[in-house]
Each structure stands twice: as structure tokens, then as C-alpha cells.
Amino acid sequence: MPWLQLRVAVTPQQAARLEQALEGFGALSVTLMDAADQPIFEPELGTTPLWQQSELLALFEAEADQHSLREQLKQLDNSLKPQFEHLPDQDWQRHCMDSFKPLKIGKKLWIVPSWHQPPEPGALNLLLDPGLAFGTGSHPTTALCLQYLEAAVLAGRRVLDFGCGSGILALAALLLGAREVIGTDIDPQALAATKDNAQRNGLNDERLKLYLPEQLPTEKVDVLIANILAAPLQQLAGQFAQFLPSSGKIALSGILAEQAEAVLDAYSQDFEMAAPLEQDGWILLYGTRK
Template identity: 55%
Template sequence: MPWLQLRVDTDRDHAEKIEDALLFAGAVSVTLQDNADQPILEPGLGEVPLWEQTRVTGLFDAEVDTSVTEAKAASFLCEMLPNARWEQLEDKDWEREWMTHYKPIQCGPNLWICPSWCEPPQPDAVNLLLDPGLAFGTGTHPTTFLCLQWLAQQELAGKSAIDFGCGSGILGISALLLGAERVLGTDIDPQALLASRDNAQRNGIDPERFPVYLPEQMPSEAADVMLANILAGPLVELAPKLIQLTQLGGKICLSGILSSQAEQVKNAYSEWIEFDPDGEHEGWVRLTGKRVR
């Protein structure tokens, strides 16, 4: 089905109002994008930040009358749309187009993360088949890659682990495929729990080996390995809880941390953890160590 898109370049203060105007004018979807290469790396709690220069794009059926549509959006705003332009969108199967951007990723000598629709490049390796469509965690982000690299180097046979903020389940499932006996997953997003269950089933993991819970339903049993790839702020705030859930002598792997935040996170755990040298990739840091007290 052919589509038209209406692009409007605006600023942070007007972006949401223009989004509402395009929806009022009949857009089937609206996206907001950075229009000046301005990174937003970690929003504050409860914040929904926008870029200083924002591009708002509305998707419309190709049969719409563009003049009428613009006029309807302008009537909602009580002014003309600023910097607006129409573009024809190439006719593709957009529901499947995003899949072309995911390729198998090697995270260790014997560990690959493979999109579920791809043939594993190394069939005899540990191949985690992943559908990244439901929740965050594909192995492409530096924080996830750093955690997978670390996992691939660990002796996990017979060990228990916790995947705190499990997302797609990528870390917990990798730990199980690498020999862990049981992994407990938790996430605040019910969609993430669904994705973790689906990906575990896709990889032949018995549900009893990878139970997943909302945080308030999570058992309080401590594990041999703690995996927490979230963000620096929550890692600092949750330090006492994550330590409590890590057995004495157990290992901990923390990520989602910018280089500038590493010392702050270390300080929150230094009372209990003897840290290894930091792992770093593209400005992101992985902190690992052993619980010694």
C-alpha cells in the first residue's frame, strides 16, 4: 500500500502540539525524531524528553488530499504548519522492513546472537535465536554486547543467575545456553516478560529454568550471578537490593552506564564488591566483580 508522509521541522516546545495536529488531520501514525544530532542518553525519572530541534512526521494514506489535510492540521493549531513538506514513501512491506537491519552478532568465540529468521553462521556454536520485536535487548547496543562478552567468558555450569531488567531475555537465555542451571528474570514491563518467555521457548528453554516476574512478585532467593543491564540511576538506587540477591562469593555484572557515571555506580557497590577492570565500548561501561562481604 503506498503512503505519503508529512514532515514538519519544529522545536521542543511545539513538537507535541504538532503531533496532535497531524493525528487530528488523519495521520495513521506520528513519529518524533532528533533533527540536529542531539543525544539524549539518560532521561530523569518520569521525564519524556524531546530534542531541541525535532522533526515530526505524520504517515498518511496516499489518496488523501494534501491541501485539505494541511488545512485541517492548521485549524487545530490555529496557524499554518511551519516548515512542512510532503514526501512519497516507498512502497514496501514496512512490517518486515526493520528485520533487514538485524544480523547475527558474535559475542564470544562460541556465542552468537541470531535473529530468529536468520541461519546461524556457525551452527556448532551456542546460538541464541532472538526475536527483538517485542522488547529491548538485541545484542546490537554496546551495553548488551559488553554483558554478553563477559558471560561468554564465565564458567556457568550448574550456576543460578538473576536477569534484572530482563527485557527480551537475551542475557538470561544466554546464561542458560552457556550452562547455567536456572535463571530468574524480572522486569517492570509486562511486555518484556512476554518477550522473555517467547524467546526462551524459541530456544528450547524449559519455562521452569527461566521463570520471569514483575518486581513485586519476584522471589527473594539469592543467585550465583547477578546480571543488571539497566541505567546508572536505577543501579545506584537498587544497590542494596541487588547485593541482597547476589550470594556471598557470587559474581555481578552491571551495565547501562556511561563512562562518566562509572565511579558513581562503583561507589554505590564498593562496600560489598571487589571490582574487576572496567569493560568499555563506544562510551559505555560494564562493571563486573565478586561479592566479598
């Protein structure tokens, strides 16, 4: 069925009151979006910060009365400038699927949505369905990690993917020759997505082990890769060092350029770190255990 969409610019002070009011006016959904490309990173636990310039989108049934909605909004806050548009009916799941295309990483690795045919059947093709987990290869942090893994020598090595999400890095490591890969994530849905993607690629064998963080075995690994966020990376520096023997390799991403120095400081005691890699303002840090 078609829909009527309301679009209006709001401040953080207006947002909560307006969201509640629109639900009372019959909105089927209310969404807040960044209107000025202002990033919000690692909010404090229990907080839900909003952008200084936000855009609110509310979805109504197509026959909703625009004039009545305008009058109700005017009475609520005369400064609001609502805009309405009709949205045609469409298969939203198909729309999202169509936006995820096959992506080539480096010289030989392809990340291929599970509903696409591999563009190069003879290449290393990782068939991926992210499900509810993070990781499709399109974000710079994931792409940087995949480039690192492709350039690394993984044959015969044991790899730990800390924060495995969809399993994209863990499974790429297996395709690139790792002897064994351990994946861990705080979200059980991520472990389920990784397992599903492993089965999709015929990789659900003894070489892949999945754990919640508190269940991780203590054995050393040869390579540790973590694509999470800067603050937890800093907090985990000591724990990561314990996972790696002398000459073990580490790669860290999910780091903004302005956060790189603080993360480097956290790892400099135990690791010889190389020059950072950068893509679109995101950083990958890598090095070798002293």
C-alpha cells in the same frame, strides 16, 4: 498502499500544537524524532521531555493535497519549512525483520533472529525474537553483558538476570552452562517474551524461573547481571548485595561513561569492582561481593 510523508523541523514549544493540528488535517500518524543526536536519559515520572531540535514526521494518504497542507501549516506557523515525499508501499514488518541480522558475540556465541538460519550450526546459537521487549544483542549494553557472560565460568552456577527484557542474557547464560537462571522484569510482556524465546531454543525446563520483581525468591545466586539504567542500578545496590554471597559475581550495564563513577560509588561498600569495560560510550561495571 503508498503514502505521503511530511517532514518538518520543530522546537519543543511547537511540537504539541503542531501534532494536534496535523491530526486535525488528516494525518494518519505523527512521530517526533531527535534531529541532533541529543540523548534524554531517565526522565522524571510523569514527564515527556523533547529534544531541543526535533523532527516531526506525519503520514498521510498518498492523494492528500500538498498545497492545502502547506497553506494550513503556513497559517499555523509561518516559520515552518515542511518537506513532502512519497513513500512506496512495503511490508513494514518484513523491513524491520531484515534490519536484525545474526550477530556473533565473542568466540562461540551467536544471536540469531528466529527467522534466519544459524551461520554456524555447530556454534552456540541463541534463536531470538524480541517481540515487544528490549534486547537483540546489537546495542552496546547488551553486547557488553553477553561478552561478560561468555568469559565467565557459569557451569553449575545460579544466575539472576535482573531486567530480563527479551530473555537474551538469561538464555545465553543457560546455553553457556548455568545450572539455573532466574529472570525478572517489571514488564509482564518481557516475561512472556523470555518464555517464548526459551521455548524457541528448547530451554523451557526447570532450569529457567521467571518472576515479577516483587515475587522474587530470596535465595542467594552466584552471578547477578543487570542491564537497566544508572539511576535504578544505584538504588538497587543494597538489594543486589543481599542476593550474592561472599565471592558472588555482579555485572551492571545500561550506564553511560559519565554515569560510571556514581554507580561505582554505590557498589564500592559491598563489592570489589574491576576496571570498567567500555563500548561506544557505554560502560559495563563488574566485580566480586566482599
